[in-house]
Every structure is written in structure tokens, then in C-alpha cells.
Amino acid sequence: MTSLPAHTEKKLGLVIDLDTCVGCHACATSCKEWNAGGYSAPLTDQDAHGADPHGAWLNRIHSYEVGEGEASRTVHFPRSCLHCETPACVTVCPTGASYKRAEDGIVLVNPDTCIGCKLCSWACPYGAREYDYDDGTMKKCTLCIDRIYNETFAPEDRIPACVRACPTGARHFGDLGDPTSAVSQLVQEREGFDLLPEMDYRPTNKYLPPRPRRDSQSPSTAPATEPALPRSTGSLADQFFAWADKTLAR
Amino acid sequence: MHPAYSVIIFTTTSGAGYGLLIGLALALRLGIVPPDPLLGFFGLGAALALVTTGLLTSTAHLGRPERAWRALSQWRSSWLSREGVAAIVTYVPAAVLGLGWVFGEVMPGQLAVGASLSVLCALVTLWCTGMIYASLPTIRAWDQPLVAPIYIALALATGSVLLTLLLAAFGYPLRAAAMASVAALALGWILKARYWMAIDAAPRTHTAEAATGLGRFGTVRPLDPPHTQSNYVMREMGYQVARRHATKLRRIAAVLLFAVPMLAALLLLLDGSAPIQIAIAAVSTLSAAAGVLTERWLFFAEAEHVVVVYYRGGSA
Ligand code: SF4
Numbered sequence: 001m002t003s004l005p006a007h008t009e010k011k012l013g014l015v016i017d018l019d020t021c022v023g024c025h026a027c028a029t030s031c032k033e034w035n036a037g038g039y040s041a042p043l044t045d046q047d048a049h050g051a052d053p054h055g056a057w058l059n060r061i062h063s064y065e066v067g068e069g070e071a072s073r074t075v076h077f078p079r080s081c082l083h084c085e086t087p088a089c090v091t092v093c094p095t096g097a098s099y100k101r102a103e104d105g106i107v108l109v110n111p112d113t114c115i116g117c118k119l120c121s122w123a124c125p126y127g128a129r130e131y132d133y134d135d136g137t138m139k140k141c142t143l144c145i146d147r148i149y150n151e152t153f154a155p156e157d158r159i160p161a162c163v164r165a166c167p168t169g170a171r172h173f174g175d176l177g178d179p180t181s182a183v184s185q186l187v188q189e190r191e192g193f194d195l196l197p198e199m200d201y202r203p204t205n206k207y208l209p210p211r212p213r214r215d216s217q218s219p220s221t222a223p224a225t226e227p228a229l230p231r232s233t234g235s236l237a238d239q240f241f242a243w244a245d246k247t248l249a250r
Numbered sequence: 251m252h253p254a255y256s257v258i259i260f261t262t263t264s265g266a267g268y269g270l271l272i273g274l275a276l277a278l279r280l281g282i283v284p285p286d287p288l289l290g291f292f293g294l295g296a297a298l299a300l301v302t303t304g305l306l307t308s309t310a311h312l313g314r315p316e317r318a319w320r321a322l323s324q325w326r327s328s329w330l331s332r333e334g335v336a337a338i339v340t341y342v343p344a345a346v347l348g349l350g351w352v353f354g355e356v357m358p359g360q361l362a363v364g365a366s367l368s369v370l371c372a373l374v375t376l377w378c379t380g381m382i383y384a385s386l387p388t389i390r391a392w393d394q395p396l397v398a399p400i401y402i403a404l405a406l407a408t409g410s411v412l413l414t415l416l417l418a419a420f421g422y423p424l425r426a427a428a429m430a431s432v433a434a435l436a437l438g439w440i441l442k443a444r445y446w447m448a449i450d451a452a453p454r455t456h457t458a459e460a461a462t463g464l465g466r467f468g469t470v471r472p473l474d475p476p477h478t479q480s481n482y483v484m485r486e487m488g489y490q491v492a493r494r495h496a497t498k499l500r501r502i503a504a505v506l507l508f509a510v511p512m513l514a515a516l517l518l519l520l521d522g523s524a525p526i527q528i529a530i531a532a533v534s535t536l537s538a539a540a541g542v543l544t545e546r547w548l549f550f551a552e553a554e555h556v557v558v559v560y561y562r563g564g565s566a
């Protein structure tokens with residue numbers, strides 16, 4: 001059924017901390033690895049060793065330069081399905097392959113009924129759905145339903161592969177529908193926000209803003225000045241090395 | 251948006267097919283054409299062949315065409331599903347009309363009922379197709395009130411051009427059909443011109459700053475891309491024709507799709523010998539076909555998806 005559930009018991013989702021993300025792509029590669037064998041299998045690549053390699057990935061990491069001049073900063077930005085509460089990707093699906101689960105709010109594609117019409121990917125503002133050219137079906141983040149409910153796993157592994165892989169702890173998983181949950185508290189504390197709120201898809205996933213820059217005047221964060229080079233003694237060899245150093249530094 | 255040839259062929263041929271079906275049904279209903287079985291056979295045959303070719307071509311766009319029947323299930327929420335259902339339902343009154351026209355009525359009123367319901371069902375199908383595009387809030391050029399009406403107007407315009415050719419070939423009077431095509435072409439032209447003005451003026455409301463939530467720190471500019479080679483999202487959603495080419499193509503589409511067929515229809519209104527009339531109607535049909543293909547290609551190529559702001563910054 002591609003009609004949306006009126007309400008979901010839980011709102012499982014991710015909270016992504018743009019302050020601590022270092023843009024290492026560990027979450028993306030870990031996602032690809034898990035899903036190429038899990039629910040989303042096969043998660044194919046095309047022309048993998050050729051001139052135009054590409055494939056379906058469920059998580060992509062952008063890096064942006066934000067702000068101007070001295071105040072500018074680099075922000076790494078992981079982008080995946082936000083498991084929206086009112087997503088058109090579900091309602092446009094003609095087959096019912098795309099659906100939102102009433103129990104936990106996860107948005108899934110049924111790989112056995114998807115006809116690969118691609119309309120859902122047109123309806124997603126976040127570019128979260130990628131078509132699998134070999135399988136002929138649509139792929140998207142499953143929030144690792146095959147991990148989070150897997151009772152054969154140790155409890156600490158019952159989290160999405162991306163969250164497990166993140167070396168800086170920039171990704172958090174939990175129930176955003178429960179105001180007392182750790183993720184909800186984090187969103188509250190750090191003023192987590194929605195992407196493209198004006199589109200009114202009501203994403204479940206939240207992003208945490210980078211923390212304010214520390215004052216660049218303070219000695220602890222002042223840019224280290226290069227130690228002065230010992231003065232040239234004027235010998236021919238010294239002059240040569242000074243010239244070589246200058247030339248190579250260009 | 252990437253202009254997929256299967257979708258361009260589908261929307262143009264099935265559009266013209268439904269337009270011709272509507273034209274024939276109305277012409278019969280209003281007594282403009284005689285209930286000549288041969289005309290019914292070839293006319294409705296051509297209309298249904300166009301519709302069917304279009305629908306079959308559209309399945310070429312699917313990753314899993316063998317599962318296409320599943321698309322009939324979600325008519326409660328999906329315009330694509332509604333379109334599929336409406337397209338299949340339309341075959342019923344079209345068959346009632348066609349059988350009555352070719353083999354004679356089995357029941358009194360068969361032609362009248364078949365014709366009226368064919369017109370209604372064909373219009374509903376066209377509306378559903380238009381709404382598939384018009385209901386996507388992610389694409390500024392499609393999220394416009396004129397999109398679905400234009401789709402219907404162009405189906406009627408191309409259908410009436412075909413009907414005129416058909417009547418010329420059969421040697422039946424074609425004044426009414428030519429006049430109808432002038433009206434449909436004029437309507438299509440006016441709406442399309444207004445549409446082009448509307449999409450040029452429509453504000454780009456979605457920004458990279460809102461898409462990343464980082465606007466509070468200033469402008470957001472892509473630094474490192476997430477992948478080195480284009481992925482599906484960029485291939486499908488990142489396609490865009492250069493502004494300069496779009497302007498030129500709009501002009502070409504307007505001349506081929508509207509100006510030439512209108513001129514041809516006006517020429518047909520001045521009486522001429524049969525071979526000349528057939529030749530004029532044929533040129534008009536070819537021109538309209540080339541024009542509507544250009545128009546449809548542009549409809550995709552000019553449409554910009556919100557997701558591009560993640561890749562190139564700015565607004566969409
Ligand atoms: S992010 Fe896109 S694919 Fe995921 S639920 Fe929202 S609209 Fe659908």
C-alpha cells in the first residue's frame with residue numbers, strides 16, 4: 001500500500017553531527033558492503049573496472065565550503081534517505097513496492113514487486129534513491145532493518161552499519177518519536193534541524209549544526225607560524241639550496 | 251531531467267492516439283462523418299494502434315517490464331497507477347464504439363454510448379498522464395498548473411491534425427476537422443507560450459543553503475564531490491539543456507508543432523483538389539509529429555530537479 005500510515009508507533013532514524021563528521025566516507029563504504037549482501041542485495045556497480053565506473057550506493061558524502069573569507073569552513077555532509085513522515089516517494093509508487101512501515105516509520109522498497117519505473121526517485125528531493133541498473137529495481141537506505149532487529153547479533157551491533165562504522169561517532173541511531181530517547185535529547189540540546197523543511201516531507205533524520213568557531217585570536221587556536229629558517233651564511237651551496245627551496249615551493 | 255526516449259515516444263504517440271479517438275468519436279456523434287465501416291476500421295484502428303504502441307513503449311522504460319501489471323494496484327495514491335487503470339478501461343468503450351461502427355450496432359444506442367464514454371475515458375487518461383508530472387513538487391518546471399491542461403491540449407491538437415489527414419485520405423469533407431484543429435492548435439500554442447513564460451519567471455525557491463541547513467554560516471559551495479563519476483541521480487536528474495539551445499528549440503517546436511499545422515489547416519479550408527489536400531494534410535502531420543517530439547524532449551530537458559543543488563550549489 002502506497003498510502004501513508006496515519007501515524008507510526010516509532011520514528012526510527014538517524015541524527016548526523018556535522019560538527020564531528022570528518023568526511024572519511026567510512027559510513028558510505030560500510031553501507032555499500034553491508035547492503036551488497038543484505039536486504040538490498042544485489043547492489044550492483046556498472047563498468048566497475050572501466051572508464052565510467054558507477055553503481056548504486058545508499059549513502060553519499062559531500063564536502064562543502066561554507067561562509068566567506070576568514071569565517072569560511074569546510075563541512076562534510078553525509079546524505080541518505082531521511083525516512084520522511086510525508087514523503088511523495090511512497091505515494092507516487094504505482095505498485096505498492098514503496099511503502100512506509102506503520103510500526104517504525106522506515107521507508108522501504110519491496111525488491112520483489114518494484115517495476116523500476118523510477119518515479120519515486122523523481123519524487124525524492126534529497127536524491128536518496130538510486131536505481132540499480134542491473135537489477136532493474138530501485139534501491140534506498142533500509143536503516144539496516146536486517147541488523148537492527150537481528151537477534152543473533154550482539155546488542156551493540158544492532159545498529160545501522162553506517163553508525164557502527166563511523167570513527168568519530170558523528171552518527172546516532174534511535175527513536176526520534178520518543179522525546180526521552182537519547183537521539184531526541186541530542187537534537188533538542190544541539191538544535192538539530194530538517195533539510196529543505198519548506199518541501200514539507202517532514203524528514204525523520206535530523207542534522208546537528210557545526211559548533212561555532214572558536215575565537216581565532218586566542219593563542220591556543222592561532223595558526224602556527226612557520227619557524228624562521230636559519231639565516232643563510234651566503235655560501236654557494238646555501239644560495240643554491242635557498243634558490244631550490246624557493247623554486248620547489250612555487 | 252534526462253529525456254528518456256521511451257517516455258517521449260509514449261507520451262507523444264499515446265497522446266495523439268487518444269486525441270484521434272476523441273476526434274473520431276465526437277465527429278461521429280455530431281454527424282460530421284458518416285458511419286462508414288471502412289473509416290471506422292482504419293480511423294479507430296490507427297487511434298488504438300498509436301495508443302497501444304505508446305503504452306508498450308512506456309514499458310521499455312521499466313527495469314522490470316514483466317511486472318508492469320503490478321502498476322494497476324495503487325490508484326488510490328499514485329497518478330501513474332491511475333493512468334494505467336484509465337488506459338485499460340478506455341479500451342472498453344473504444345471497443346464498443348469500434349465494433350458498432352465497423353460491424354453495425356448490436357444494441358440501439360451502442361455508437362452514441364460508446365462514443366461518449368470513449369471521449370470521457372480518453373480525457374481522464376490524458377489528465378492522469380499530465381498529473382504524473384504536474385504532481386511532483388521536486389521539479390519547478392513541472393509543478394505548474396498548466397502542465398496537465400497542456401498535455402490534453404496537445405493531444406487534441408495532434409489528434410485533430412491526424413483526423414484531418416484521415417478525412418482527406420477518405421475524401422470526406424474535412425472543413426469541421428480542419429477548423430477544430432485550428433482551434434486546438436491555437437489553444438495549445440497559447441497555453442505553451444504562457445507555460446514557457448511561467449517557468450522562466452518561477453522563482454528558484456530551493457537553495458543549497460536550505461538543502462544542507464548550513465545557510466546560517468553563509469553561502470554553501472561544493473568543495474569535494476561525493477563520487478568521482480556520475481551516479482544514477484546525476485545521470486537521471488542532473489540533465490539540463492543549455493539555456494541558449496532551449497530558446498532555439500522552443501522556437502523550432504512552436505513553428506513545427508503550431509505554426510505549420512495551423513497554416514496547413516487554413517489552406518485546407520480553401521477548397522483544393524484531393525491530392526493537394528492529402529499532400530497538405532500529410533505535411534502538416536509530419537510537421538506536428540516532429541514538433542511535438544521536440545516539445546516533449548524540451549519538457550524533460552528544461553526541467554530542473556531540486557537535488558541538483560546538492561551537487562552544484564545555488565538554487566533550483
Ligand atoms: S529522503 Fe527521499 S527516499 Fe527517503 S523517505 Fe524522504 S522522500 Fe523518500
Ligand code: SF4
Pocket residue numbers: 092093094095096097098109113114115116117118119120121137138
Ligand atoms: S521504481 Fe519501484 S519503488 Fe519506485 S515508484 Fe517505481 S515501482 Fe515504486
